[in-house]
Amino acid sequence: MKEPKLRTVEKYRPPYPLNNFPAGFHLGLGREIVYLLATRVTSRLEGPDWEEIFARIIGGRWKPSNVGLDDVLLERTAWSAKTVKNANPSKAKKVRLISGRNAPQYSFEADNIFQENPIAIGEMVLAIWNARVSDIRSKYEHLRTVVLIKSDDLLELAAFEFDTVRYQMEEFEWRWNRNKNLEGTDKKSGEHRFTWQPHGSQFTIVEDVPKDRLAIRIQRAPTLKQEDVLKALNFDPSWIKILK
Numbered sequence: 001m002k003e004p005k006l007r008t009v010e011k012y013r014p015p016y017p018l019n020n021f022p023a024g025f026h027l028g029l030g031r032e033i034v035y036l037l038a039t040r041v042t043s044r045l046e047g048p049d050w051e052e053i054f055a056r057i058i059g060g061r062w063k064p065s066n067v068g069l070d071d072v073l074l075e076r077t078a079w080s081a082k083t084v085k086n087a088n089p090s091k092a093k094k095v096r097l098i099s100g101r102n103a104p105q106y107s108f109e110a111d112n113i114f115q116e117n118p119i120a121i122g123e124m125v126l127a128i129w130n131a132r133v134s135d136i137r138s139k140y141e142h143l144r145t146v147v148l149i150k151s152d153d154l155l156e157l158a159a160f161e162f163d164t165v166r167y168q169m170e171e172f173e174w175r176w177n178r179n180k181n182l183e184g185t186d187k188k189s190g191e192h193r194f195t196w197q198p199h200g201s202q203f204t205i206v207e208d209v210p211k212d213r214l215a216i217r218i219q220r221a222p223t224l225k226q227e228d229v230l231k232a233l234n235f236d237p238s239w240i241k242i243l244k
Helices: 025-039 047-058 118-137 226-232
Strands: 072-074 077-085 094-101 142-150 156-163 172-176 182-186 192-196 202-208 214-217
Touching: 025 047, 025 156, 025 214, 047 072, 047 077, 047 142, 077 094, 094 118, 094 142, 118 142, 118 172, 118 182, 118 192, 118 202
Parallel strands: 077 142
Antiparallel strands: 072 077, 094 202, 142 156, 156 214, 172 182, 182 192, 192 202
8 A cells, every 4th residue: 555645734823934034134144244243343253143143033942062063043943054255255166164173083983084984974074963963852843054155354254054964875885095194075067075084073155145144244344342242341450350
């Protein structure tokens, strides 16, 4: 007997459609970056900065995650927030996202990495990723990755998001490259999708940047001087006490 066809109803809708950021998102992002540039000596935005900024803009909760898959929470949706540098964010076509440390040596007790078949090692690496995704998906209805592509001066930015998914082992082939890192390639398209570094176990996923990504340019604002900030706060030397 063939499988019956069932009616499926999505019981929970995410806060907004995938990669269709809420109204005013671009303005909120711009305000955050203008403030950051005005209060920092250097044009620097790290991963945790983006996690906090994204959470504030969408009204979510920032929850630093050891796994890195549920950094931001809103209702029953979780996001992994990633940043990457690019000279021209609005023109970027692909990004490489550092996606955790997947160690077959620990998870599968595979000590002799270079003596193993690269396909077997690649499947172990993907199995670790898939297990993490499954664990987080068991807690939330929707799991996404939101990416901020940033220029060095932070004056040009692009943002997009996609569903965080598990990968089918049989769709990829693996081989060691000249740098002795493991590369995973899509069998159908021939495109490079994964890189795994045995020294440090860093796992990188290559993602396409969608055409409908959000891209903005920001006008640089004057940097606030330290003395002006302290004066505005009515700073008093009595605030500083030596602890003995």
